[in-house]
Amino acid sequence: MITKIGLLGYGTVGAGVAQIVTQEQALLTQKLGWTIKLVKAVVRNPQAQRRFTPPEGLLTTEPDEVVGNPEIEVVCELIGGIEPARTLVLKALSAGQHVITANKALLALHGTEIFEKAQEVNRCVMFEAAVAGSIPIIRTIREGLSANRIQNLYGILNGTTNLILTRMSKDHLTFDSALKEAQQAGYAEADPTTDVMGYDAAHKLILLTALAYGVLPKMDDIHIEGITQLEPEDFSFASEFGYVIKLLAVSSLVEKETIEARLQPVMLPASHLLAGVGGAMNAVMVRGNASGDIFVSGPGAGMMPTASAVVGDILEVARTTRHSHSDHRPSALGWRSLKSEMIKPITQTSAPYYLRYAVIDRPGVLSSISGILGRHDISLAQVIQKGQNPQTGTVNLVMLTHRAVFGDLSEAVKETQALEVVKGVHLIRVEEFN
Amino acid sequence: MITKIGLLGYGTVGAGVAQIVTQEQALLTQKLGWTIKLVKAVVRNPQAQRRFTPPEGLLTTEPDEVVGNPEIEVVCELIGGIEPARTLVLKALSAGQHVITANKALLALHGTEIFEKAQEVNRCVMFEAAVAGSIPIIRTIREGLSANRIQNLYGILNGTTNLILTRMSKDHLTFDSALKEAQQAGYAEADPTTDVMGYDAAHKLILLTALAYGVLPKMDDIHIEGITQLEPEDFSFASEFGYVIKLLAVSSLVEKETIEARLQPVMLPASHLLAGVGGAMNAVMVRGNASGDIFVSGPGAGMMPTASAVVGDILEVARTTRHSHSDHRPSALGWRSLKSEMIKPITQTSAPYYLRYAVIDRPGVLSSISGILGRHDISLAQVIQKGQNPQTGTVNLVMLTHRAVFGDLSEAVKETQALEVVKGVHLIRVEEFN
Numbered sequence: 001m002i003t004k005i006g007l008l009g010y011g012t013v014g015a016g017v018a019q020i021v022t023q024e025q026a027l028l029t030q031k032l033g034w035t036i037k038l039v040k041a042v043v044r045n046p047q048a049q050r051r052f053t054p055p056e057g058l059l060t061t062e063p064d065e066v067v068g069n070p071e072i073e074v075v076c077e078l079i080g081g082i083e084p085a086r087t088l089v090l091k092a093l094s095a096g097q098h099v100i101t102a103n104k105a106l107l108a109l110h111g112t113e114i115f116e117k118a119q120e121v122n123r124c125v126m127f128e129a130a131v132a133g134s135i136p137i138i139r140t141i142r143e144g145l146s147a148n149r150i151q152n153l154y155g156i157l158n159g160t161t162n163l164i165l166t167r168m169s170k171d172h173l174t175f176d177s178a179l180k181e182a183q184q185a186g187y188a189e190a191d192p193t194t195d196v197m198g199y200d201a202a203h204k205l206i207l208l209t210a211l212a213y214g215v216l217p218k219m220d221d222i223h224i225e226g227i228t229q230l231e232p233e234d235f236s237f238a239s240e241f242g243y244v245i246k247l248l249a250v251s252s253l254v255e256k257e258t259i260e261a262r263l264q265p266v267m268l269p270a271s272h273l274l275a276g277v278g279g280a281m282n283a284v285m286v287r288g289n290a291s292g293d294i295f296v297s298g299p300g301a302g303m304m305p306t307a308s309a310v311v312g313d314i315l316e317v318a319r320t321t322r323h324s325h326s327d328h329r330p331s332a333l334g335w336r337s338l339k340s341e342m343i344k345p346i347t348q349t350s351a352p353y354y355l356r357y358a359v360i361d362r363p364g365v366l367s368s369i370s371g372i373l374g375r376h377d378i379s380l381a382q383v384i385q386k387g388q389n390p391q392t393g394t395v396n397l398v399m400l401t402h403r404a405v406f407g408d409l410s411e412a413v414k415e416t417q418a419l420e421v422v423k424g425v426h427l428i429r430v431e432e433f434n
Numbered sequence: 435m436i437t438k439i440g441l442l443g444y445g446t447v448g449a450g451v452a453q454i455v456t457q458e459q460a461l462l463t464q465k466l467g468w469t470i471k472l473v474k475a476v477v478r479n480p481q482a483q484r485r486f487t488p489p490e491g492l493l494t495t496e497p498d499e500v501v502g503n504p505e506i507e508v509v510c511e512l513i514g515g516i517e518p519a520r521t522l523v524l525k526a527l528s529a530g531q532h533v534i535t536a537n538k539a540l541l542a543l544h545g546t547e548i549f550e551k552a553q554e555v556n557r558c559v560m561f562e563a564a565v566a567g568s569i570p571i572i573r574t575i576r577e578g579l580s581a582n583r584i585q586n587l588y589g590i591l592n593g594t595t596n597l598i599l600t601r602m603s604k605d606h607l608t609f610d611s612a613l614k615e616a617q618q619a620g621y622a623e624a625d626p627t628t629d630v631m632g633y634d635a636a637h638k639l640i641l642l643t644a645l646a647y648g649v650l651p652k653m654d655d656i657h658i659e660g661i662t663q664l665e666p667e668d669f670s671f672a673s674e675f676g677y678v679i680k681l682l683a684v685s686s687l688v689e690k691e692t693i694e695a696r697l698q699p700v701m702l703p704a705s706h707l708l709a710g711v712g713g714a715m716n717a718v719m720v721r722g723n724a725s726g727d728i729f730v731s732g733p734g735a736g737m738m739p740t741a742s743a744v745v746g747d748i749l750e751v752a753r754t755t756r757h758s759h760s761d762h763r764p765s766a767l768g769w770r771s772l773k774s775e776m777i778k779p780i781t782q783t784s785a786p787y788y789l790r791y792a793v794i795d796r797p798g799v800l801s802s803i804s805g806i807l808g809r810h811d812i813s814l815a816q817v818i819q820k821g822q823n824p825q826t827g828t829v830n831l832v833m834l835t836h837r838a839v840f841g842d843l844s845e846a847v848k849e850t851q852a853l854e855v856v857k858g859v860h861l862i863r864v865e866e867f868n
Contacts, residue, residue, distance in 0.1 A: 136578025139578050144574075308579065311580075315580045
């Protein structure tokens, strides 16, 4: 007995999948009870160099040899991007094939369409590899914590930015030089926009939110901030306050039927488990009402960790679908239908904030700024004034606020920006983990 | 449509399961697509006080109202101990019921019989709650990392001993006072043997080893050391060397088809993720050949965390078995058959060790001891001599060895113990995580 698999794409991850399925065939057969076989892989250029030499005859340029091929039960979509991935995935499902994908952008932006199609035709869509590499966070939320009302979810979901932030924090690099270094080491792309602007992590946050709450937010529902605005001084001040700066994906059940979802650099206590997640590692902390806090960390990307997740899904699809004449496939999100929870606008959320003003050092500055903040109900927990910047002649006036509603704070900050003495403001949320 | 559940036992965990199934019925139905219903719970004394008041008519003293009741599809065994649990579980399986259990002792000691019976009758045995509370470590290894050859597995699997060790380490308590404190706080039992001698953690190690390697070791195959021999000085010296002492469950693939499995207090680098796991928390680090290191931590016990794991299993059994006329149930261990890997005897394993000799402070002592060690090929990396014990008049002579074969080391230590000046020896393995 054999379960036959087709790949769309044979890049780094595809090569990793082929390597595991080929080299570990005996092990996989021992676990499953029968054999997994790669039948075809669709590529654009069969002559390109590959990280694992494909078996003779595997590569083809013809998508139809995989999608809709009645011999192939499971299609692994590893080409990335929206099109032609979207069309091919929908076509495979319609043809009765199960789909495994590592494509977070596709699922985050077209998840509703794809998950609905899968349910309609009663086929599986699995995507463990789309979030946090080899960490089995999809299974953890969908199955391990299925008995829970999830209350909070915190994730470090992008290895590239975590590497950059780790270097900025530990070795005092500027953003530009940390980015350049990450590019030279092959961690960051030539065009790093998707990573450093937070879009990649936001896609993953959408998927985790769907699993945790049964709600699939749109990109516009989520507050997304990248890391390009962070400066070395912010890391020094963070450390002075006992904090570390991380690009954190957060979704929380804030009221009944209301969720807060945001992706932003935040300050978190240096002693927190998430603060210790360094380099290109990923991590997620999930709080269930019964389970308590579950923390998971591991490699967030890379050829073999991502392939580990894809092949894990292949085994599960093979195991749960073979010989089963079920009209009740495991649902992709662990929910039978999506709820319509409200996403709370970021302006209505409240938290303590770090504010760093670059100001001209002149009498009365602190009083003008704090006066404006006070009128907007922003009260201060700590204030530090430090060191003149020789290039600009400005000094840093740093404040930690008490909990403030973000809408109020934004108004107040806008007003202070109009002051002639204010040359710049940096604002970072402080994560409370209450 | 309804999936009907019966409980064997309605103690702390049973009450937690009833609480979730009752209070979160809407949520569970939303996820599953149909309803989970508790039908009966077998107890010895229906009048006993309960942490969650059972619904009218739930309790019975008659096991047959659950086991073999054709109306009940899934039986949750939550009574613990070997008998009558073993007989009831086997009977339920034979009657065509799926079994969920939190009973690590039962599965560790009679797993072969139970898993074989389940396979024979094509029913599920699920046991997420048997290891590490609400941490979904069973799923992580069985499914999330199924594509991997597991290389190492390290676990802190007993919350009571981890709490005791944390207090001994951070607050310099003796074992006796830390134990008494844990008993008063309700963490340790009146008879703490199973915890402090390592038996409970060893049972869990057996189960994780079965999942990771497809081999179910016997208790006798495992090297088991408890924590009763540890003294406050060991924690001070550990800290001086940059180490922390943890009761660690380890199983490693050391050669092809050979496994090392042991449960013992070890010293590990204070900077290691596992060293930071404090109090009653549990944690596991698994290294797969493709996945890299996956680390998971969370609550290791308690009413709601354990119930979270049981109800997660209930949902999964309901989802994967309903409407499926499958002759291929998910196998309990993720392997279709158990392998016959050798367990390497602890005497043949090698590692660095910490040795603490209590000796009479007399010229030539160090040279006699190190002479004997040298003749047995034990070479020393560091030596510290410190502080006289006013009660015994002895001094501590502390050594860190280079890697030594445990059999050789034991021989050498035995020989040094015969020296008149040697009043005691303490020996702790140093974990390398290579």
